[in-house]
Amino acid sequence: MISINDLTFQIGSRALYDEANWHIKPGDRVGLIGANGTGKSTLLKIIVGEYAPSSGSVSMAKDLKIGYLNQDLLSYESHHTILHVAMEAFERQNQLHDEIEELLKKIETDYSEETLYKLSDKQQEFEALDGYNIEYRANEILAGLGFSTADQHRPLNTFSGGWRMRVMLAKILLQTPDILLLDEPTNHMDLPSIKWLETYLGSFEGAIVIVSHDRYFLDKIVRKTVESRKGKLTVYAGNYSFYVEEKGLRGEIQKGEFKNQQAKIKQEERLIERFKAKASKAKMAQSRMKALDKMERVEDVDDDNPTVNFSFKFSKPSGRHVIKVENATKAYPNIEILENADGLIEKGDKIALIGANGKGKSTLLRMIAGAEGFAEGKIETGHNVTTTFFAQHQLESLHLENTILEELQAFAPKHTDTELRGILGCFLFTGDDVFKKIKVLSGGEKSRVALAKSLTTDSNFLILDEPTNHLDIQSVNILIQALQQYDGTFISVSH
Numbered sequence: 001m002i003s004i005n006d007l008t009f010q011i012g013s014r015a016l017y018d019e020a021n022w023h024i025k026p027g028d029r030v031g032l033i034g035a036n037g038t039g040k041s042t043l044l045k046i047i048v049g050e051y052a053p054s055s056g057s058v059s060m061a062k063d064l065k066i067g068y069l070n071q072d073l074l075s076y077e078s079h080h081t082i083l084h085v086a087m088e089a090f091e092r093q094n095q096l097h098d099e100i101e102e103l104l105k106k107i108e109t110d111y112s113e114e115t116l117y118k119l120s121d122k123q124q125e126f127e128a129l130d131g132y133n134i135e136y137r138a139n140e141i142l143a144g145l146g147f148s149t150a151d152q153h154r155p156l157n158t159f160s161g162g163w164r165m166r167v168m169l170a171k172i173l174l175q176t177p178d179i180l181l182l183d184e185p186t187n188h189m190d191l192p193s194i195k196w197l198e199t200y201l202g203s204f205e206g207a208i209v210i211v212s213h214d215r216y217f218l219d220k221i222v223r224k225t226v227e228s229r230k231g232k233l234t235v236y237a238g239n240y241s242f243y244v245e246e247k248g249l250r251g252e253i254q255k256g257e258f259k260n261q262q263a264k265i266k267q268e269e270r271l272i273e274r275f276k277a278k279a280s281k282a283k284m285a286q287s288r289m290k291a292l293d294k295m296e297r298v299e300d301v302d303d304d305n306p307t308v309n310f311s312f313k314f315s316k317p318s319g320r321h322v323i324k325v326e327n328a329t330k331a332y333p334n335i336e337i338l339e340n341a342d343g344l345i346e347k348g349d350k351i352a353l354i355g356a357n358g359k360g361k362s363t364l365l366r367m368i369a370g371a372e373g374f375a376e377g378k379i380e381t382g383h384n385v386t387t388t389f390f391a392q393h394q395l396e397s398l399h400l401e402n403t404i405l406e407e408l409q410a411f412a413p414k415h416t417d418t419e420l421r422g423i424l425g426c427f428l429f430t431g432d433d434v435f436k437k438i439k440v441l442s443g444g445e446k447s448r449v450a451l452a453k454s455l456t457t458d459s460n461f462l463i464l465d466e467p468t469n470h471l472d473i474q475s476v477n478i479l480i481q482a483l484q485q486y487d488g489t490f491i492s493v494s495h
Contacts, residue, residue: 001023001024001025001026001028001060001061001064001178001179001207002023002024002047002058002059002060002064002179003022003023003024003057003058003059003060004020004021004022004023004024004047004056004057004058004233005021005056005057005058005059006019006020006021006055006056006057007019007020007021007046007053007055007056007057007058008020008053008054008055008056009039009042009046009051009053009054010054011440012440015054015231016038016039016042016231017039017043017053017228017231017232017233018231018232019056019231019232020056020231020232020233021233022226022233022235024179024207024209025207026178026206026207027205027206027207028207028208028209028223028224029201029207029208029221029222029223029224030207030208030209030210030222030223030224030225030226031210031211031212031218031221031222031224031225031226031239031240031243032044032209032210032211032226032228033211033212033218033225033226033227033228033240033243033472033473034227034228034229034472035229035428035472035474035475036428036442036443036444036445036447036448036470036471036472036475037441037442037444037445038228038229038230039228040183040211040228041070041071041183041211041442041443042442043228043233044068044070044181044183044209044211045070046058047066047181048066048068048181064178064179065175065176065177065178065179066177066178066179066181067172067173067175067177067179067180067181068172068181068183069165069168069169069172069180069181069182069183069185070183071165071183071184071187071443071470076156076164076168077156077157078155078156078157079155079156079157080155080156081152081153081154081155081156082142082147082151082152082154082155082156082159082167082170083135083138083139083142083152083153085156085167085171086138086141086142086167086170086171086174087134087135087138087174088171089138089171089172089174089175090129090131090134090174092129093126093129093130093131093134096122096125096126096129096131097126097131099122100119100122100123100126103115103118103119103122104119107119134174137174138170138174139152141170141173141174141200142167142170144196144200145166145167145169145170145193145196145197146163146166146190146192146193146196146356146357146358147163147166147167160188160357160358160362162187162188162189162357163188163357163358165187165188166188166189166193169182169185169197173200176206177206178206178207179206179207179208179209180201180204180206180207180208180209180210181209182208182209182210182211182212183211184211184212184213184469184470185197185210185212186212186214186217186495187466187469187470188357188466188469188495189357189495190355190356190357190495191354191495192356193357194214194217194495198217198220198221201221202220202221208221208222210222213468213470213471213472213473213475213476214495215240215241215473218239218240219239219240219241220239222239222240223238223239224236224237224238225238225239225240225242225243227243227247251301254298254299254301255300255301257298258298258299258300258301261295261297261298265292265295268288268291268292269292271285271288272285272288272289272292276289312455312485312486312487312488314386314458314459314460314487314488315458316384316386316460317347317384317460318347318382318383318384318385318386318460318461318488318489319347319382319383319384319385320346320347320382321344321345321346321347321380321382321383322345322346322347322349322381322382322385322461322489323343323344323345323368323379323380323381323382323385323461324343324344324345324379324380324382325341325342325343325344325368325377325378325379326342326377326378326379326380327340327341327342327376327377327378328340328341328342328367328374328376328377328378328379329341329374329375329376329377330360330363330364330367330374330375331375335358335360337359337360337363337364338360338364338374340376340377341377345368345489345491346489347489348487348488348489349489349490349491350483350489350490351490351491351492352491352492352493352494353365353491353492353493354493361465361493362391362465362493365389365391365463365465365491365493366389366391367379368463368491369387369389369463370387371389384460385460385461386457386458386459386460386461387459387461387462387463388454388457388459388461388462388463389463389465390450390451390454390462390463390464390465390467391465391466395443395446395447395450395470398438398446398449398450399438400437400438400439401437401438401439402437402438403434403435403436403437403438404424404429404433404434404435404436404438404441404449405417405420405421405424405434405435407438407449407453408420408423408424408449408452408453408456411453411456411457412453412456412457414458415456420456421434423452423455423456424452426452426478426482427448427449427451427452427475427478428448428474428475428478429448429449429452443470444470444471444472444475446470447467447469447470447471447475448471448475451467451471451479455482459488460488460489461488461489461490462486462488462489462490462491462492463490463491463492464490464491464492464493464494465492465493466493466494466495467479467492467494468494
């Protein structure tokens with residue numbers, strides 16, 4: 001189906017892939033995983049031809065239909081209804097529909113056989129392509145993704161980014177591709193929509209490649225896992241849980257091989273050191289040195305699930321009441337968010353704010369943070385409460401020309417470089433990584449920087465809107481550990 005052969009892809013002097021190989025077969029259901037910045041999204045862009053490899057090849061059948069969902073589609077704008085946008089998937093059917101309409105108008109005055117034959121041919125092709133059912137099919141998929149009948153007749157540009165992404169997913173699914181390439185498809189989705197997508201993909205007959213940080217979603221959908229790591233692609237013959245277990249077993253074997261090889265190297269080095277100065281043994285020592293230089297080294301196993309310790313500093317604790325909501329009312333045209341709502345957030349609360357998409361979770365967080373107003377009532381911030389609000393727009397506020405360390409230095413001048421590097425280390429930026437410029441980072445790496453910034457603040461109240469979007473599974477685990485160690489108060493929206 002798709003063959004990736006000796007693929008090398010370089011960004012500047014850095015090789016993201018180095019002679020990597022992978023063969024995607026018909027019917028494969030693959031989870032493409034790896035740390036942020038290892039090139040998962042880049043690989044999908046190479047497959048669809050948006051990026052060209054530095055060397056090597058990607059080959060596939062000319063008539064292969066690829067459905068590609070990526071985060072860039074969030075910025076897609078249209079004044080058309082979402083039903084119209086979804087039905088753009090049916091290019092040939094739409095073209096035939098327009099031609100049939102023109103011919104029907106034409107035969108009001110032109111009764112020639114040529115016109116009638118043309119109309120008949122177009123109608124037959126339209127019927128063969130199931131053209132009379134395309135609106136029903138679009139309705140069905142949009143409904144499954146959470147859009148009511150009324151919603152389907154609203155313009156796309158009246159929806160939030162997450163809902164727009166669902167419309168683009170609907171459009172891709174309606175194209176009935178041979179293979180789906182899905183880059184973080186569950187970002188911005190609520191639980192009912194994720195369940196619907198699981199069911200849909202379960203019955204999808206083509207091949208699927210999914211990049212996702214949602215291990216539970218991967219376990220339900222994929223039958224094979226491919227890890228992008230250190231420029232190579234490694235295949236595991238099972239879902240994510242199988243991958244974790246199998247990688248652990250492979251790691252234990254590799255640890256043993258590394259330990260044995262290191263012992264052998266030390267033994268050889270002692271012998272060489274002992275005999276190289278003796279004339280009678282110099283030749284033997286030289287031979288052993290050459291053999292040692294040629295030895296293929298076994299790498300030590302990296303810890304993919306580090307335990308981290310955060311040291312949160314508050315100059316002052318908050319009072320007992322952090323946020324008090326009284327009789328708050330908020331609405332948009334046709335959407336009621338709150339009506340005479342009351343609520344209380346107390347010191348030490350760890351709150352998960354849940355609900356279907358479009359019900360106002362992000363709006364409520366912005367109201368609590370003071371970033372959005374409301375029609376009636378009041379929201380009071382308690383004594384000594386200092387707030388940090390993390391949302392996806394934080395990524396846009398990063399200064400692209402700064403290095404990672406400079407970004408944190410400018411944001412948290414009270415912290416020493418040692419403290420900042422310690423925090424960055426917790427988010428997997430070690431050694432010279434801290435001197436990378438923001439502009440060369442992947443979306444996931446930028447999310448890690450933005451989260452690290454949020455956790456360097458003196459705040460005793462965190463407001464987190466979808467903090468795991470774009471994060472790899474390892475980074476999600478680190479964020480969980482950080483929040484477990486956080487002594488303040490937080491409220492989070494997450495799927």
